[in-house]
Amino acid sequence: MSSLEPLAPAPPSRFVEPLRRLALSLGLASLLVGLFAAVASSDAAATLRAFYVSPFRSSVMMSAMAEAAAYLAVAALGVLVAYRSGHFSLGGEGQVYAGAVAAAFAGALAPSGPVGLLVALAFGALAGAAVGAPSALGRRFAGADVLLTSFLISQASILAADWLIAGPWRDPANNLVAMRAVPRASLLPRLAPPGPLTPAPIVAAALCAVAWFYFSKTRQGKALSLYGKNQLFAALMGYPVKAFSWLPILVGGVLHGLAGAFLALGSNGTAVRGISGGVGWSAIGVCLIAGNEPAALPFAALLFAWLDAGSRQAAIVSDLSPDAATVIKALVIMAATARPLLKRPKARGES
Amino acid sequence: MSGLAQLLASAAAGFMPLAAAALGGLATEYVGVLNIALEGLIMAGGFAYVAVGSAFGPWAGVAAGLAVPAVLAYLQDLFARKARADAFVTGLAFNLLVPGAASMISQAMFRTKGVVNLPALALPRVGEALAGAPVLGPLLFGHHAGFYVAAGAVAYAAARLGFMPFGLRARAAGMNPDALGLGGLDPQAIRSRAYVLSGMTAGAAGVALAGALGAWVPGLSAGRGWIALVAVYLGGKRLSGTVAASLFFAALLSLALVGQAAFSVPAELLSAMPYLLTAVAVIVGSAMKGHRAA
Numbered sequence: 001m002s003s004l005e006p007l008a009p010a011p012p013s014r015f016v017e018p019l020r021r022l023a024l025s026l027g028l029a030s031l032l033v034g035l036f037a038a039v040a041s042s043d044a045a046a047t048l049r050a051f052y053v054s055p056f057r058s059s060v061m062m063s064a065m066a067e068a069a070a071y072l073a074v075a076a077l078g079v080l081v082a083y084r085s086g087h088f089s090l091g092g093e094g095q096v097y098a099g100a101v102a103a104a105f106a107g108a109l110a111p112s113g114p115v116g117l118l119v120a121l122a123f124g125a126l127a128g129a130a131v132g133a134p135s136a137l138g139r140r141f142a143g144a145d146v147l148l149t150s151f152l153i154s155q156a157s158i159l160a161a162d163w164l165i166a167g168p169w170r171d172p173a174n175n176l177v178a179m180r181a182v183p184r185a186s187l188l189p190r191l192a193p194p195g196p197l198t199p200a201p202i203v204a205a206a207l208c209a210v211a212w213f214y215f216s217k218t219r220q221g222k223a224l225s226l227y228g229k230n231q232l233f234a235a236l237m238g239y240p241v242k243a244f245s246w247l248p249i250l251v252g253g254v255l256h257g258l259a260g261a262f263l264a265l266g267s268n269g270t271a272v273r274g275i276s277g278g279v280g281w282s283a284i285g286v287c288l289i290a291g292n293e294p295a296a297l298p299f300a301a302l303l304f305a306w307l308d309a310g311s312r313q314a315a316i317v318s319d320l321s322p323d324a325a326t327v328i329k330a331l332v333i334m335a336a337t338a339r340p341l342l343k344r345p346k347a348r349g350e351s
Numbered sequence: 352m353s354g355l356a357q358l359l360a361s362a363a364a365g366f367m368p369l370a371a372a373a374l375g376g377l378a379t380e381y382v383g384v385l386n387i388a389l390e391g392l393i394m395a396g397g398f399a400y401v402a403v404g405s406a407f408g409p410w411a412g413v414a415a416g417l418a419v420p421a422v423l424a425y426l427q428d429l430f431a432r433k434a435r436a437d438a439f440v441t442g443l444a445f446n447l448l449v450p451g452a453a454s455m456i457s458q459a460m461f462r463t464k465g466v467v468n469l470p471a472l473a474l475p476r477v478g479e480a481l482a483g484a485p486v487l488g489p490l491l492f493g494h495h496a497g498f499y500v501a502a503g504a505v506a507y508a509a510a511r512l513g514f515m516p517f518g519l520r521a522r523a524a525g526m527n528p529d530a531l532g533l534g535g536l537d538p539q540a541i542r543s544r545a546y547v548l549s550g551m552t553a554g555a556a557g558v559a560l561a562g563a564l565g566a567w568v569p570g571l572s573a574g575r576g577w578i579a580l581v582a583v584y585l586g587g588k589r590l591s592g593t594v595a596a597s598l599f600f601a602a603l604l605s606l607a608l609v610g611q612a613a614f615s616v617p618a619e620l621l622s623a624m625p626y627l628l629t630a631v632a633v634i635v636g637s638a639m640k641g642h643r644a645a
Contacts, residue, residue, distance in 0.1 A: 142638035163619035326451030338434035
């Protein structure tokens with residue numbers, strides 16, 4: 001077969017497919033926004049302004065969007081790490097929630113200041129890992145299906161977190177069902193007040209860059225990706241398959257937990273009931289739209305954050321339901337995996 | 352009603368919607384493409400029941416609750432096949448799409464995206480006089496009519512999968528579609544039928560849930576679609592196993608529900624127990640299977 005190789009079309013660059021996927025998603029999302037504005041809103045012009053102008057009108061709005069994208073990107077990176085190793089985890093939502101609760105708990109108890117912030121972040125990450133651990137260990141020692149166990153453990157942890165927030169850890173002085181507020185000095189610092197921008201987007205971008213480097217440039221990262229595609233072949237190659245079978249699931253939990261910690265230690269200032277708000281589920285969509293490419297994650301997360309911000313604004317200035325964003329996201333995710341839309345141009349002679 | 356009778360009635364009420372959805376999932380597992388969208392399809396069934404039932408009466412609602420998710424499941428499969436999209440991802444997207452769309456339609460129809468309470472849509476209880484009979488009484492009688500709709504869906508799906516040629520063909524389509532094609536049967540058509548069956552049975556589960564309440568509640572399915580998928584796996588992807596796993600999970604949920612009244616343990620922790628126990632069962636079951644294989 002090697003003699004035919006010169007005739008074969010050059011493989012597309014590693015970035016071409018995610019870029020094509022992102023461009024398609026953005027184009028389709030824009031089209032759907034226009035369609036929803038025309039069909040489901042009584043004031044199409046106001047709706048369009050809400051999507052295309054309002055989120056970019058002020059630095060406060062833009063920084064809020066960047067913050068939302070940061071949580072999504074970090075959680076999506078957690079999905080990606082597990083997915084690259086061949087495991088599809090549905091436990092993200094519970095891991096994010098557990099991370100938020102643990103970070104708020106530790107942040108309120110630890111000494112106020114940067115130490116408190118670091119302790120809170122560490123607790124958040126560890127809580128995410130703790131929720132991911134049964135699935136990881138179940139996979140390692142029993143070969144249990146990660147899809148099932150991650151979902152089940154996540155559901156249980158969501159209920160347990162609900163109980164903690166509404167029960168023993170509830171702040172009785174707060175009218176909301178929320179935990180004690182984390183001291184201001186232990187929260188993520190505001191970079192550009194009055195906007196909610198914190199270092200979270202920078203950390204998210206850095207983590208995505210590290211993941212890109214790991215998967216693209218290191219031998220172990222490539223070995224892990226190969227393990228995800230063919231475990232038997234990876235074993236034959238002598239790769240550390242035992243570690244690959246569970247460590248990525250745990251790392252995914254850490255990243256989800258960190259996303260939860262960012263949520264609690266950002267503009268929320270504590271953990272309120274339901275704080276994860278679907279971040280874990282949306283992260284799966286972000287990862288899919290990014291084509292499982294770490295470098296594309298921040299852009300896919302920004303796309304989702306824009307849709308959320310736009311639909312919230314549209315709900316205020318027009319009668320478009322904020323759920324329009326959810327519907328658009330779902331349709332974009334479906335389209336992003338449609339092969340005819342993603343098919344690269346055929347090279348000459350390719351049948 | 353005694354404690355045991357209450358427990359049995361609660362377990363039976365929980366079992367039917369779960370088993371209906373799980374058998375739909377099993378049908379798609381047979382054809383080799385597990386429908387991950389059961390959660391969304393249950394909600395589609397419940398919402399269609401309320402939306403159509405509010406205009407044309409509860410029985411028209413029941414018909415819509417079965418038909419709408421069946422059509423949605425057909426379209427889902429059609430999209431995945433024609434666009435050569437990942438069926439798993441398409442299913443995940445459907446789980447996102449249905450609650451969002453239901454909320455938008457609810458806003459337009461009922462001026463609320465929250466609970467739509469329509470007491471006229473609460474389906475009547477059937478055979479209440481017989482519910483007091485020992486053991487079988489609370490299991491079979493005194494439930495809402497939606498329970499029997501789900502029971503019908505369970506019986507229909509079980510018959511098609513276990514006792515009719517469709518079940519064999521579906522398994523053949525999953526194992527070797529080319530061989531099925533050589534035998535003169537269209538594997539794509541069989542896959543479509545399995546998806547339609549999964550939509551219909553999941554819809555029946557939605558009707559049972561919404562019909563019992565006489566209301567549309569956002570998040571109506573409350574994870575039952577996912578639990579149904581767990582039941583398919585826990586049951587070894589076999590008909591009898593899936594039914595038994597559904598029964599196991601329904602019994603756990605029922606125990607948690609009854610336990611909330613009996614013990615002073617927080618409701619959230621008791622509700623978490625079935626998920627934890629099932630996760631343990633999945634892990635232990637996998638370990639035992641691994642030992643047997645070794």
